[in-house]
Amino acid sequence: MHILWTILIGFVIGLIARAVMPGTQSIGFILTVVIGIVGSLLATYVGDAMHWYRAGQTAGFIASVFGAIVLLALYRLVAR
Numbered sequence: 001m002h003i004l005w006t007i008l009i010g011f012v013i014g015l016i017a018r019a020v021m022p023g024t025q026s027i028g029f030i031l032t033v034v035i036g037i038v039g040s041l042l043a044t045y046v047g048d049a050m051h052w053y054r055a056g057q058t059a060g061f062i063a064s065v066f067g068a069i070v071l072l073a074l075y076r077l078v079a080r
Contacts, residue, residue, distance in 0.1 A: 009064060010037030017068035025072065027079075035075060039068030 014036020018025055025032070043063035047053050053060050 010040030013040045013064045013068045035071045036068045039071045040064040043067035
């Protein structure tokens with residue numbers, strides 16, 4: 001159940017990251033969602049492994065947004 005929650009939050013995170021990221025992103029909806037899910041999964045497992053927060057805390061959501069923004073920025077650098 002934890003994985004499903006992480007994927008659902010990742011869906012929302014991808015949309016938020018794309019809205020917060022300055023400039024225009026010429027990527028589609030599906031790639032935005034995938035970046036959000038990967039950013040959410042990455043932030044969840046890294047944060048839990050480093051004992052920064054536990055699953056379900058607000059810091060996890062904030063870290064997921066930050067992770068997705070970083071992945072989106074990396075994608076924009078590589079795509080150029």
